[in-house]
Amino acid sequence: MADMKIGAYVCQGCGLGERLDTKALTLVAQKEGKAHVVREHEFLCNAQGVAMIQKDIDEGVNRVVIAACSRRAKTEAFGFENVAVARVNLREQVIWAQPATDEARELTQEMAADYVRMGCAEAKKVVAPTPNAEHGTDKRVLVVGGGITGMTAALEAAGAGYDVLLVEKTGALGGYMAKLHKRVPYQEPFADPQATGIEGLAALVSQDPHIKVYLNSTTTRTSGAPGRFSVDITTESGQTATENVGAIVMASGFSPYNASKLPELGYGKSQNVVDQAGLEDLARAAAAKGEPMRRPSDGKEIKSVVFVQCAGQRDATGTHLKYCSGHCCNTSMKQAMYFKEQNPDIDTAIIYTDLRTPGNGEDFYRSAQRKGVIFTKGKVGSIDVDGAGSATVHFHDLILDDKAATMQGVDLVVLATGQVPNSGVNIDIPPDAEDVDAAKAGEHAVSVLNLTYRQGPDIPQLKYGFTDSHFICFPYETRRTGIYAAGPVRRPMDITQAVEDATGAALKAIQAVENASLGRAAHPRSGDLSFPTFRREGCTQCKRCTVECPFGAIDEDEQRYPQFNESRCRRCGTCMGACPVRVISFENYSVDSVGSQIKAIDVPDEFSEKPRILLLACENDAYPALDMAGVAGHTSSAFIRTIPVRCLGSVNMIWITDALNSGYDGVMLMGCRHGDEYQCHFVKGSELASYRMSKIDDTLKNLNLEKDRVRALEVAIADIGRVPALINDYAAKIKEIGMSPFKGF
Amino acid sequence: MGDINTAMAEQYRNDFLKEVEANVEDGQWVKMCMQCGVCSGSCPLGPAWEHPPQEIFMMIRAGRRDEVLKSESMWMCTSCYNCIVRCPRELPITHIMHGLANYAHRLGLAPKMNPTRRFAKKFWNNLAKTGRVNEIELSVGLYFMDGFKTGIARAWAMKDIGIGMLKAKRLNPFGFVTHKGCKDKKGIQRMLKKAREIEDRRKGFAA
Numbered sequence: 001m002a003d004m005k006i007g008a009y010v011c012q013g014c015g016l017g018e019r020l021d022t023k024a025l026t027l028v029a030q031k032e033g034k035a036h037v038v039r040e041h042e043f044l045c046n047a048q049g050v051a052m053i054q055k056d057i058d059e060g061v062n063r064v065v066i067a068a069c070s071r072r073a074k075t076e077a078f079g080f081e082n083v084a085v086a087r088v089n090l091r092e093q094v095i096w097a098q099p100a101t102d103e104a105r106e107l108t109q110e111m112a113a114d115y116v117r118m119g120c121a122e123a124k125k126v127v128a129p130t131p132n133a134e135h136g137t138d139k140r141v142l143v144v145g146g147g148i149t150g151m152t153a154a155l156e157a158a159g160a161g162y163d164v165l166l167v168e169k170t171g172a173l174g175g176y177m178a179k180l181h182k183r184v185p186y187q188e189p190f191a192d193p194q195a196t197g198i199e200g201l202a203a204l205v206s207q208d209p210h211i212k213v214y215l216n217s218t219t220t221r222t223s224g225a226p227g228r229f230s231v232d233i234t235t236e237s238g239q240t241a242t243e244n245v246g247a248i249v250m251a252s253g254f255s256p257y258n259a260s261k262l263p264e265l266g267y268g269k270s271q272n273v274v275d276q277a278g279l280e281d282l283a284r285a286a287a288a289k290g291e292p293m294r295r296p297s298d299g300k301e302i303k304s305v306v307f308v309q310c311a312g313q314r315d316a317t318g319t320h321l322k323y324c325s326g327h328c329c330n331t332s333m334k335q336a337m338y339f340k341e342q343n344p345d346i347d348t349a350i351i352y353t354d355l356r357t358p359g360n361g362e363d364f365y366r367s368a369q370r371k372g373v374i375f376t377k378g379k380v381g382s383i384d385v386d387g388a389g390s391a392t393v394h395f396h397d398l399i400l401d402d403k404a405a406t407m408q409g410v411d412l413v414v415l416a417t418g419q420v421p422n423s424g425v426n427i428d429i430p431p432d433a434e435d436v437d438a439a440k441a442g443e444h445a446v447s448v449l450n451l452t453y454r455q456g457p458d459i460p461q462l463k464y465g466f467t468d469s470h471f472i473c474f475p476y477e478t479r480r481t482g483i484y485a486a487g488p489v490r491r492p493m494d495i496t497q498a499v500e501d502a503t504g505a506a507l508k509a510i511q512a513v514e515n516a517s518l519g520r521a522a523h524p525r526s527g528d529l530s531f532p533t534f535r536r537e538g539c540t541q542c543k544r545c546t547v548e549c550p551f552g553a554i555d556e557d558e559q560r561y562p563q564f565n566e567s568r569c570r571r572c573g574t575c576m577g578a579c580p581v582r583v584i585s586f587e588n589y590s591v592d593s594v595g596s597q598i599k600a601i602d603v604p605d606e607f608s609e610k611p612r613i614l615l616l617a618c619e620n621d622a623y624p625a626l627d628m629a630g631v632a633g634h635t636s637s638a639f640i641r642t643i644p645v646r647c648l649g650s651v652n653m654i655w656i657t658d659a660l661n662s663g664y665d666g667v668m669l670m671g672c673r674h675g676d677e678y679q680c681h682f683v684k685g686s687e688l689a690s691y692r693m694s695k696i697d698d699t700l701k702n703l704n705l706e707k708d709r710v711r712a713l714e715v716a717i718a719d720i721g722r723v724p725a726l727i728n729d730y731a732a733k734i735k736e737i738g739m740s741p742f743k744g745f
Numbered sequence: 746m747g748d749i750n751t752a753m754a755e756q757y758r759n760d761f762l763k764e765v766e767a768n769v770e771d772g773q774w775v776k777m778c779m780q781c782g783v784c785s786g787s788c789p790l791g792p793a794w795e796h797p798p799q800e801i802f803m804m805i806r807a808g809r810r811d812e813v814l815k816s817e818s819m820w821m822c823t824s825c826y827n828c829i830v831r832c833p834r835e836l837p838i839t840h841i842m843h844g845l846a847n848y849a850h851r852l853g854l855a856p857k858m859n860p861t862r863r864f865a866k867k868f869w870n871n872l873a874k875t876g877r878v879n880e881i882e883l884s885v886g887l888y889f890m891d892g893f894k895t896g897i898a899r900a901w902a903m904k905d906i907g908i909g910m911l912k913a914k915r916l917n918p919f920g921f922v923t924h925k926g927c928k929d930k931k932g933i934q935r936m937l938k939k940a941r942e943i944e945d946r947r948k949g950f951a952a
Contacts, residue, residue, distance in 0.1 A: 304758070347759050355779075366834075369777050372759060374806050377780055399780055399803040407757045 006123050007061035008035035008116070009053055011044035011068035011090070019095040019105075020112050025067060028113045032600075033120025037061055044068050045077040057083055063123040067116050070627045071644070084126045084588060088119035089627075089642075096630035097724070098638055107638035110610075114601040114641055121600035125593035129530035129586070131519030132566040136228025138246040139513040140165060141506070144219055144448060145251035147175020148198065148495055149487030151205045152502035153249045153509075158210035160510055165243055166205065167214045167233055173202035175253055177495060181283035181338065184330045186496050190363035193334045214241075222248070223452040225553075225567035226482030227516030232450075246513030247482045249505045250459065250467070252448045254419035254488035257321055262312050265415055270385035271296035273413045275311075276331055283338050292342045295411050297389035302346060302411045305339050306393050307332040308380045309352040311415035323464050325418030327494035330361045332416050333368040340371045349374040349407060351395055359496055378405060383413055421465045421489045424448035427456025451480070455552040459483055463676060466491050468683065474523055476505040479551050479683055481522050481568045482512045521571045524620065524681045525646070530586040531566040532575055538583035545575035545584060550649070550684035572682035573650025577689065582652060591652050597643055598655055603663035606743045611639045611665035611734050615727070616651055619644040620681045621717040622670035628720045636724035637731035640668075647671070648712075649685025653692060653699070656710060660703055663743035666734045669693065669712040670723070679716060686714070706737050761808045768948045770844030774836045778802040784828035784838050794818045798828060798838050801845070814854040819846045820861040851950060863890060875926025876933035880916060882924070 008029035010022045026038040037056050041049045045068065053064060057080060064085045066078050071087035078085060090112050098108040141157045143150045146168030154164045172178065182193035205211055214233050220240065221232035227246045234240045259267040259275040266273040272295055274282065286293040295302055309329060312320035329352065336348040350373060357365045369375065378395040385391045391413050397405040424447045447457040459478040462468035467485040469475050476484045486505035487498040512522050521528040534545075545562050546554040553568035554575060562575075576584045582591045594616075604610040617623045623644040629636070641664075645651055648671030656667050672679040674687035693712045700709055711730055715723055765772040778799070785797030796804060796818045804813050819842040828838040846862070849855040855862050864887055871883045888903075889896030900907070910916040917923060927933060944950075 345759075349757055365779070366777065369779075372762075372776060374757070374759065374762070374776070375780070376757065376803070376806065397803070397807065399800060400807060400809075402807075405757070405807070408755075 003060075004063060004124065005037070005061050006033065006035040006063040006065060006120060007037040007039075007053065007056045008033060008065040008120060008123075009044055009049075009067065010038070010040045010116070011042075011049070011066070012040055013043040013045070014069065014091050015095055016068070016090055017042065019100060019108060020090065021109055024109070025112055025116050028116050029065065029067070029120055032117055033065070034124075035065065035120055045074045050077050053078075053080065063126075065116070065119040065123045067112075067119060072624060072627055082128055084123060084128045086119045086123040086126065088115045090115060092627040092630035093642055096633070097626075097636055099635050104638070107610075110602070111638050111641075117600040117602065118597040118641070118643070121596040122593050125590065125596050126588040129528070129588050131529045132531045133519070135516055135519040135567050136225065136246065137517040138227055138229070138244045139163070139517065140243075140245040141247050141249060141509045141513065142167065142219075142229070142231055142243070142245040143249045143251060145175065145253055145487070145489075146170075146173040146202075146205075146213070146215075147251060147253045147487070147498075148177045148201070149253065149498045149502040150175070150249070150251035151201050152499050153251055153486055153506040154205055154211050155201075155208065156503050156506035157249075157509060158208050160506070162210070162510060162513070164208075164211045165214065165231075165233070165245060166211055167217050167219055169216070169218055171216050173205055173213070173215075174198045176277075178202075179277060179284070180280050181287055182334065183495055184327070184334045184361070185364060186360075189367075190360040191367035193337055219448070220450050221452060222449045225516070225565040226512045226522065227567050229482065246516060247509035248449070248484070249502070249509050250448065250478070250483055250485045250489060251487045251502060251505070252422040252424070252489050254421050254492075257312050257417035257420050259312070259415055259417050261320065262415060262417070264382050265308060265311055265380065266383035266385050266391060266413060267415060270389060270391065272385060272389050272391055272411065273383060273415065275415045275417045276328065276335065279335050279338075279412075279414045283335070293338070295389060300389075300411070302339065302342075304347040304407075304410045305336065305349075305412045305414065306391070306407055306410045307336060307348070307350040307414045307416060308383075308393070309350060309355075309416045311380075311417050313416070313418040314353070321418045321420070321464070323418070323492065324356060325492040326356065326358060326497075327492070328416035328418065329356050330358075330364060330494060332414065333357075333361075333364055333373060335414060336368060336373040337371060340373065344372060347374070348372075349376055351376050351378045351380055351393070353377065353379055353398070358494070419488050419492045421467070421492075422448065423461055423465050423467050423485075423489050424458035425456065426461050426465065427458055428460060449483070451552075452555075453480070453552045454546050454555045455549075459485065460552075470681065470683065472679065473681070476501070476508045477523060481551050481553065481570060482509075482516065484508045484512075516567045519566075521569070523570070525571045528571045530571060530588050531569055532564055532571075532573070532584050532586055534562060534564070534579075534585075535583040536561060538581050540581055542580060544578040544580065548578045548649075548684070548688055549575055550682050550688075570682060572647040572685050573645070574647060574682060574685050574688060577648075577650040577652050577685075577692070579652070582654060589646060589650075591654060594643055594645065594655055595658055598659050598664075599662050601641055603743055606739045606741070609739075611731070611739055612663065613637070613640050613666045613668060613727075613731060613734060614659045614664045615640050615642040615668045615670065616645050616648070616655065617642050617669075618648055618671045618686070619646055621672050621679065622715050622723065625670075625715055625717050625719050625723045629724045632720055634721060634724040636727040639665075639731055639734075640727050647680065647682045647685035648689035649680075649682055651689055651692075653696070656696065657699055657703075660700075660705060660709060660740065661742055663740055665709070665740040666730060667710045668727070668730055669710075670715045670726075671712070673714045673716065703742075705740070708733055708737055709740070756808045757806070758808050761810045761813075762806055764810075765805050765845070765848075769841065769848045771837045771840045772844060774841060775802050775805050777834050777836060779834055781833060783831050783833065784836075787827040787831045789825060789827065790821050790823060794821050798842065801842075811854070813845065814849040814852060815856065816849075817856050817859055819843070819849075820855070820859045822846075851948075873934065873937055874930075875924065876930050877924075877926050879920050879924040879926075881918060881920035884916075 010025045022040045029035040030038045067088035069091040070089045140163045143154045143166045154166045177198045183196045185194045216236040220234040224230045229245045256277045339346040377398045380395040382394050391410040393407040396403045425445045459480045460468045478485050484505040486501040555563045557563040671686040680686040782799045785799045822842040888899040
């Protein structure tokens with residue numbers, strides 16, 4: 001931009017005026033930062049201060065440097081339109097992070113001056129982002145799956161005024177819930193099984209003018225991005241309709257774990273051993289005829305039923321499902337009540353290892369006990385069925401420690417097998433790899449969405465085949481923007497939870513279409529207008545960005561260059577951090593904008609005993625933690641210079657090399673936890689950063705520097721006391737290894 | 746007594762639980778136990794029990810009739826009420842323990858020489874006779890229930906407490922002769938007899 005005009009404003013409020021020489025700071029901005037306009041103000045965020053800045057903007061200032069509080073504070077006051085704003089955090093991370101003593105004054109002032117230099121450097125390299133012109137405006141929501149989750153999502157979205165397409169594989173709506181005789185109670189007093197009400201719900205869906213239902217259909221191709229997905233919906237007969245939608249809710253549900261894999265529990269050997277789904281079939285068939293349930297093998301009266309919990313679940317040996325499916329304890333109690341309703345004298349025993357009754361299940365548990373359902377803590381070893389169809393259950397009674405306990409003369413055994421998610425193809429592991437989900441071994445996984453994305457046809461999974469989502473903060477978000485997983489495909493759950501999930505996912509889908517139609521980012525940088533672009537002539541087609549993007553936003557075009565689908569992008573900058581030739585950038589965040597800040601500071605010479613430590617802090621957790629440490633009055637080393645980054649994944653290794661080359665004595669990185677229990681807002685960012693950092697030793701060796709010159713740390717947003725301690729530890733370490741030899745070059 | 750004291754219970758069936766529900770005081774609570782074990786952990790005499798309450802409840806559900814009724818365990822309860830206070834399911838555990846002991850005793854299955862049982866019996870007979878406990882008679886009876894020699898030894902061991910009680914006039918040494926009982930002894934005895942009849946009828950014991 002030819003006529004770049006920087007305005008730098010130094011606030012004197014909140015104690016800044018007393019602790020710092022603000023006049024000197026304006027001179028730094030003017031002389032070193034090359035600011036065209038510099039001003040001090042005693043209370044910059046008040047109406048007068050803001051009006052002062054706005055006046056300068058009206059008179060031609062197009063880059064604004066605000067040296068005041070954290071970028072996380074006063075965002076509305078300093079939210080000037082159409083200009084790039086750089087925030088210099090003098091309050092939380094300078095004066096509040098340093099002791100208010102006369103001795104500390106010099107170092108505090110040096111710190112503030114460096115941050116002003118960095119702010120001016122940043123302002124030169126960023127422009128106010130303008131929305132991407134490529135965005136789509138389709139606001140229809142596609143729901144894949146017509147079970148309770150899918151129908152709820154469809155009704156919620158339709159109720160909010162959005163058109164919905166509902167695709168169901170089978171010939172009728174209802175899903176697994178339609179196979180139930182009754183459901184676990186969801187209303188006070190949580191004492192008796194309740195009617196499912198699924199027919200009523202299906203009728204509502206069919207009659208809703210906003211919902212278009214495709215039965216006997218699957219999604220055979222999905223391409224595009226939020227706001228402009230194109231989906232092929234193919235019926236069983238082979239007819240394909242192509243529809244355009246703005247967002248997708250994936251509610252493909254679960255399949256019961258295949259009980260045939262449990263021959264030791266008698267399944268498949270006798271009709272009198274059924275799984276929970278089998279018992280629902282029995283109950284519905286009997287109810288349809290108005291008769292009591294009878295023994296499947298010979299139609300005899302049932303006098304004794306045993307329920308085996310965790311059949312093929314929570315299996316530590318790895319043969320069966322490793323996890324708990326969450327609903328089965330309540331379900332078995334419900335099924336035991338079917339028998340108690342039929343005849344209270346029927347003996348019903350539930351053998352469990354740990355009874356888990358989420359939601360209001362505790363009331364339901366008590367109700368089952370009151371009705372005389374017997375609960376026995378034990379582990380079932382095997383089940384034999386004799387020729388007459390009567391079963392013997394051998395188990396280890398864990399309370400009485402009786403390894404040879406038996407229940408004899410059992411007429412019906414019900415196995416509580418778990419939920420296996422219908423999540424399609426696991427795109428992260430090849431089908432013949434070892435860590436394939438036990439439930440799916442030998443079965444060919446069929447894709448649900450058939451995405452045309454470069455990274456694979458379905459949404460990524462985290463564990464046990466369940467879809468990956470940021471479990472704590474954004475449970476419905478998958479790693480494919482605009483596609484939201486809900487129901488048991490996301491994690492094992494019961495009907496009540498699935499309804500909640502569906503509602504949440506529908507609302508996220510609505511947010512997605514609205515954001516997409518304005519060209520804005522979805523969570524967690526919700527509303528961000530910037531998007532990545534790349535310099536085509538510099539690109540070496542290495543494909544790292546397309547592989548590493550946690551959200552599958554980058555495809556390849558015909559000439560094998562990366563093709564950014566901006567609406568799928570979450571703006572984490574992981575591609576920018578990955579790019580070895582540094583051609584990827586955002587309008588307001590680039591290798592250069594951070595690199596310039598790194599190089600802008602004043603590095604005292606080797607003999608000053610004033611080291612300089614660069615801290616690249618994740619803006620989601622580490623940077624707020626640093627701010628809050630300042631608020632809480634924790635002081636830390638004055639030699640630290642912090643730059644917030646969108647995600648550690650966006651850290652390009654050149655920043656670290658540059659920092660060390662320009663005389664910094666150490667570089668710290670603070671990001672979120674990674675691994676299975678990750679807390680990274682961008683899922684893979686911190687993991688990729690840690691992988692890249694594992695290779696930093698070579699760089700350090702080449703520079704002939706000590707290993708400790710770079711330190712990467714995992715922090716959480718609540719680490720308010722820990723973060724300053726980590727800084728001080730590192731500052732002490734730097735003091736111990738001595739000053740960098742690279743100063744003054 | 747009919748055939749009730751020889752009834753058989755099938756393992757892990759509801760028969761014994763139902764029997765307990767019908768015949769044991771507060772027995773209808775047994776099915777509500779959720780096996781958390783807080784009672785067993787709270788019992789000050791816990792280590793002395795062969796089967797702590799949690800286990801007793803499980804044994805009832807497992808149909809171990811003989812083992813439960815012949816057990817010394819519930820006779821160990823000192824009625825401190827710790828378990829009742831702490832039970833998250835609010836089971837009246839102390840009452841159930843006494844109820845079980847009483848039921849076992851009525852069936853004649855309780856351990857014959859259990860000291861608690863023998864003392865309880867002495868106490869009851871002493872009380873029922875006059876409607877009021879004759880303390881000196883009860884304590885002497887208790888000391889000497891295993892014979893003269895052990896009686897002397899026990900009395901000697903307790904002599905300081907005994908003398909203290911005498912001095913404080915908490916024990917009447919002439920109670921053997923001066924104990925009067927309540928005003929309407931016949932009335933009390935009639936009431937107890939009637940109560941027994943009602944209970945026997947309800948629980949199926951032959952009169």
